[in-house]
Amino acid sequence: MKVIIATIKSWNIKRAVEFKKKNERIIETHIITDKNELTYEKVKKINPKYIFFPHWSWIIPQNIYDNFTCIVFHMTDLPFGRGGSPLQNLIERGIENTKISAIKVDGGIDTGDIYLKKDLNLNGTAEEIYIRASKIIFNDMIPEIIAEQLIPKPQKGEVVEFKRRKPEQSEIKPELTIEQIYDYIRMLDAEEYPKAFIKFGKYRLEFSRASFKSGKIIADVEIKEVESHE
Template sequence: MKIVIATIKSWNIKNAIKFKKENKNIETFIITDKNDLTYEKVKEINPKYIFFPHWSWIIPQNIYDNFTCIVFHMTDLPFGRGGSPLQNLIERGIENTKISAIRIDGGIDTGDIYLKKDLNLNGAAEEIYIRASKIVFNDMIPEIISKQLIPKPQKGKVVKFKRRKPEQSEIKPEFTMKQIYDYIRMLDAEGYPKAFIKFGKYRLEFSRASFKSGKIIADVEIKEVESHE
């Protein structure tokens, strides 16, 4: 069997390489650059599945129309369709979610579901993404392949999320301590805009937060910014 794993973020790439090494009976091709995800290149491989554990670009229609493409979304679909699922979940005070494996059909997280797995949302965003990655590579992808799962239509009330913008990472004066902590941790991951506070001509960006005894302890990086920012 041939499969393609198209993914970004260091933890996913690491797990994709590990999966390839540990599953010699599966011919695995790893794509990490959007320019390599073309119909011509995929057709040459002719995979049974294309898995997208974390992908930031539009998937060409001629690929998902002609190959079984599966994306992993960090909500209990159809709740939480749309962008920035982790941040939207934490902002809503949700502590546990599901990872939904769905077939890509051209809609925004509207595809039929193969399976779901539990995911706890404690800790910093990067820690959560690493946990999710292990679940995807150790449990979900192997189960889809070995059991030849057939996806089923989504059921339940549809709740849509909006993709967050960088300016929404600002910590506001009216936030509670819990909200401040959640903002710092939900944005503390590779490639995400850090939670910040504006202080005159400076911008204070926070990471590595802990919340104990009513206090937040975190790392802060102070930058001088242009007046128009």
């Protein structure tokens, strides 16, 4: 069997390499980490049974998902939470536990049929959560889809849509409670994400590695001088 794993985050790339090595006798795994490499011509040449997208930031070309089985992994209990920035939207709503939904790409925004779902706890920093999710996807979900030849089923339930967050929404506002400030810091604390910040005159204070103890937040802070137009 041939599969493609298309992903961009370091924790998923690491897991993909481990998956390839572990299953090399029975699965021919191709790893794509650059959107320019995900072309119909390249995919057709490989002719995979599945293309898995554990974390992908770009639109999947229609000529690929129309001709190959493409599966994405979304961090909500679909159809609740369709749309962008699922982790941040969940934490901002005070949700502590969610599902990872494996869905077939159909051209809509997280509208595809569901292969399976797995539980995911939302404690810790965004990066810790993503790493935990990656382990579930590669150790449990992908092997189960392949081994059981799962047939996806239509989504059921009330549709709730999320909006993709913008970088300026990472600013910590004074009306937030201390618990909400902690959540803001941790939900944005991951590779290549805009850190939670406070503006202080010509400076920008960016926060990471937060812990919440005895009613107070302990965190790392990086102080930058910014241009007046930022």
